[in-house]
Amino acid sequence: MPQTKLDELSDQQKVKFYQKGTFTVGNRLVDPDKRDVQASQDRSNAITSGHRACQGCGEALGARFALDAAMRAADSKVIAVNATGCLEVFSTPYPETSWQLPWMHSLFGNAPAVATGVQAAMRAKGREDVRAIAQGGDGGTTDIGFGCLSGMFERNDDVLYICYDNEAYMNTGVQRSSATPPTARTATTPAVGDAPGNVFGTGKNVPLIALAHNIPYVATASVSNLHDLEAKVQKAMSLRGARYLHIFVPCPLGWGSAAEDTIKVARLASECGLFPLWEGELGVVTGSDPIRKKVPVEDYLKTQKRFAHLFKPERDEERLAALQRMADHNIERFDLLREDKEPAI
Amino acid sequence: MLKQIEGSRAVAEAVALCRPEVICAYPITPQTHIVEACGEFVKTGQLQNCEYVNVESEFAALSVAIGASAAGARTYTATASQGLLFMAEAVYNASGLGLPIVMTLGNRAIGAPINIWNDHSDAMSMRDAGWIMLFAETNQEALDLHIQAFRLAEQLSCPIMVCMDGFILTHAYERLEIPDQAAVDAFLPPFVPRQALDPADPYSIGAMVGPEAFTEVRYLAHDKQLQALEVIPEIHQSFKEQFGRESGGLFHTYQVEGAATVVVTMGSLAGTLKDAVDELAQEGPQVGVISLSCYRPFPRTELRHALEHARRVIVVEKAVAPGAGGVVSMDLRMALQGVDCYVKTVIAGLGGRPVTSPSLQSMLRRALKGELADLHFLDLNRGMVDRELARQRRGIATGPVAENLLKDAATHGAD
Ligand SMILES: Cc1ncc(C[n+]2csc(CCOP(=O)(O)OP(=O)(O)O)c2C)c(N)n1
Numbered sequence A: 001m002p003q004t005k006l007d008e009l010s011d012q013q014k015v016k017f018y019q020k021g022t023f024t025v026g027n028r029l030v031d032p033d034k035r036d037v038q039a040s041q042d043r044s045n046a047i048t049s050g051h052r053a054c055q056g057c058g059e060a061l062g063a064r065f066a067l068d069a070a071m072r073a074a075d076s077k078v079i080a081v082n083a084t085g086c087l088e089v090f091s092t093p094y095p096e097t098s099w100q101l102p103w104m105h106s107l108f109g110n111a112p113a114v115a116t117g118v119q120a121a122m123r124a125k126g127r128e129d130v131r132a133i134a135q136g137g138d139g140g141t142t143d144i145g146f147g148c149l150s151g152m153f154e155r156n157d158d159v160l161y162i163c164y165d166n167e168a169y170m171n172t173g174v175q176r177s178s179a180t181p182p183t184a185r186t187a188t189t190p191a192v193g194d195a196p197g198n199v200f201g202t203g204k205n206v207p208l209i210a211l212a213h214n215i216p217y218v219a220t221a222s223v224s225n226l227h228d229l230e231a232k233v234q235k236a237m238s239l240r241g242a243r244y245l246h247i248f249v250p251c252p253l254g255w256g257s258a259a260e261d262t263i264k265v266a267r268l269a270s271e272c273g274l275f276p277l278w279e280g281e282l283g284v285v286t287g288s289d290p291i292r293k294k295v296p297v298e299d300y301l302k303t304q305k306r307f308a309h310l311f312k313p314e315r316d317e318e319r320l321a322a323l324q325r326m327a328d329h330n331i332e333r334f335d336l337l338r339e340d341k342e343p344a345i
Numbered sequence B: 001m002l003k004q005i006e007g008s009r010a011v012a013e014a015v016a017l018c019r020p021e022v023i024c025a026y027p028i029t030p031q032t033h034i035v036e037a038c039g040e041f042v043k044t045g046q047l048q049n050c051e052y053v054n055v056e057s058e059f060a061a062l063s064v065a066i067g068a069s070a071a072g073a074r075t076y077t078a079t080a081s082q083g084l085l086f087m088a089e090a091v092y093n094a095s096g097l098g099l100p101i102v103m104t105l106g107n108r109a110i111g112a113p114i115n116i117w118n119d120h121s122d123a124m125s126m127r128d129a130g131w132i133m134l135f136a137e138t139n140q141e142a143l144d145l146h147i148q149a150f151r152l153a154e155q156l157s158c159p160i161m162v163c164m165d166g167f168i169l170t171h172a173y174e175r176l177e178i179p180d181q182a183a184v185d186a187f188l189p190p191f192v193p194r195q196a197l198d199p200a201d202p203y204s205i206g207a208m209v210g211p212e213a214f215t216e217v218r219y220l221a222h223d224k225q226l227q228a229l230e231v232i233p234e235i236h237q238s239f240k241e242q243f244g245r246e247s248g249g250l251f252h253t254y255q256v257e258g259a260a261t262v263v264v265t266m267g268s269l270a271g272t273l274k275d276a277v278d279e280l281a282q283e284g285p286q287v288g289v290i291s292l293s294c295y296r297p298f299p300r301t302e303l304r305h306a307l308e309h310a311r312r313v314i315v316v317e318k319a320v321a322p323g324a325g326g327v328v329s330m331d332l333r334m335a336l337q338g339v340d341c342y343v344k345t346v347i348a349g350l351g352g353r354p355v356t357s358p359s360l361q362s363m364l365r366r367a368l369k370g371e372l373a374d375l376h377f378l379d380l381n382r383g384m385v386d387r388e389l390a391r392q393r394r395g396i397a398t399g400p401v402a403e404n405l406l407k408d409a410a411t412h413g414a415d
């Protein structure tokens, strides 16, 4: 195969090899073909170092893992389309770019449609080996880009859409989105008045809405379980048609959590039941990641200043109980406390 | 081949002859017949190697086009009116990214009040979006302009809107010359993109640009339009050589030489105007007609040259800028700075009101006598307007204007 610009770039990157945290040391113990993409020297570094994300940014981490896994699955033949948002802004400050793959930013609300266009072009050219990925934040996905997303699903266009859910409009300074949890403080749901923070709405569970489109694959994932995240990307890339991956990515700046706690915060979100990890195919939930050690929601909430008003000046028992009910409902719905608690590597 | 054919279908045939690789469609009157025919051509195999994407909105239509074009595919879409506004953000995006998408605009009024009939307010709403904007005078020209548009768009890496009057052109059946595939292939080379999303050579497209280079990016967009002023006449010439007929160019002139009074217009109105000035010439001086086929870039120097000897320029336009006047007139006044003539604006044909030769003739008679106001609304029903103004003077909560006028028309007749 001829040496491409991409090969050259990844050659240059090979020297950079970081030791990873405790949970991935175990890599050496698993079968070589099940090892993390990130643990390999020839990972593609789709989003390379030098970008401007905040310290501890879950979105930067999630994007790197997801895209490197996708690149491996598609033999590096991936085109990424990005919605406006933190990921877009911190990765491409003029005149620099972090992207080592063909990448395009068009608008805030149209990434799914632009990716459909990319995919249609590839099909017309007989280049179906080149895969299209669209990605955006929760605002770009669950709010302004929702129409385009649903259209892309319904047509079953051959696009993998990845939502990086940090539960608010971070790029514009932490405003509420339809993915912001009830009670959370944002710049547009301030922690003042009788019911400080975000309202209790009905919720908008976009992974379940995606599932209701009967598309080939839907999954939720989290930066707390990067191995699972990679496996889900790989699974998604092994299928054709519309696929949706919703990744939980804490935002230390917007959530008021410690930069070094990103993984911990994400893990607590899943272990308390507020962010269940599950996957589904063709309209049916096919699996979920059982909770290993159940914790009450407040263990999770207490890690973040956006929920501080639930505990101070006095405990807001009523709303804490309501949040616990949300978590318990998820646990029941996805059967997260069942007996087979072995993580499915 | 000569064919008795509807304007929309003829445009679809022309588009198919240009071998687009991706077509995005969302229906809106009066554009529907164009995208329906395109879909049919893809399904029957008349148009091969083409993906036809039925999208969920115009915003998605142009967004899909943006993705396809950025990935190096020749891309086409069509819309009108509300659809163009619904895709507004993507309209600016496509030109900002320099993507050579060709889009037909079946010109239609913008609501409220909702109105499906022809005028140019949709096109005018996007006049500064950085697209090249061409206007067809006839269906033959509409067909021909699409073939030219792909070549022009791809040569300059700039999107193009081909405007054709809704219903008046889109739904009119006429005998048209449909070129053969070999001739179109000879005229239109395969698309070689300036930039393309390609895993073998990865670019980042659409990155943020701050104050340090934004002015330069915009200047280059302006410069591209100026280049178009040179390329359009070249393509016009080469089209004439290939197909043996005149279509496109910057503008068409009719009896302008030596005329002290010249009417400037765009689109299908030119035909009626030529008839009107011809009839008028039997009783008075010959009035000239210029119809712009290229509105953006605005051919300032060329128009100035063509209108050098005119003393009265009357712009008949199918859109109004409320509180300001006529949009094309404003552009033209800029072009004619220093030329010893006045420019009057006539707003005509809004929301599909027929623009008739007798109306135009009586307007021109007044113009020739120097009696035309600077801003004149052709065939305005003054009584209807005055009665509504009187109602509004009597009280604040007078109800919806559109409904009042409809009631008024029912009682007083349309006068
Ligand atoms: C049409 C439009 N509306 C609003 C904006 C402003 N805007 C840019 S990014 C952004 C927030 C992005 O939030 P999200 O999608 O959740 O991504 P995050 O930054 O949180 O990763 C907003 C509101 C815009 N660029 N375009």
Ligand code: SF4
Binding pocket: A052, A053, A054, A055, A056, A057, A058, A059, A060, A086, A087, A090, A166, A170, A171, A250, A251, A252, A253, A254
């Ligand atoms: S604001 Fe949040 S999402 Fe944005 S870069 Fe910082 S940590 Fe990441």
Ligand SMILES: [Mg+2]
Binding pocket: A137, A138, A139, A164, A165, A166, A167, A168, A169, A170
């Ligand atoms: Mg967000």
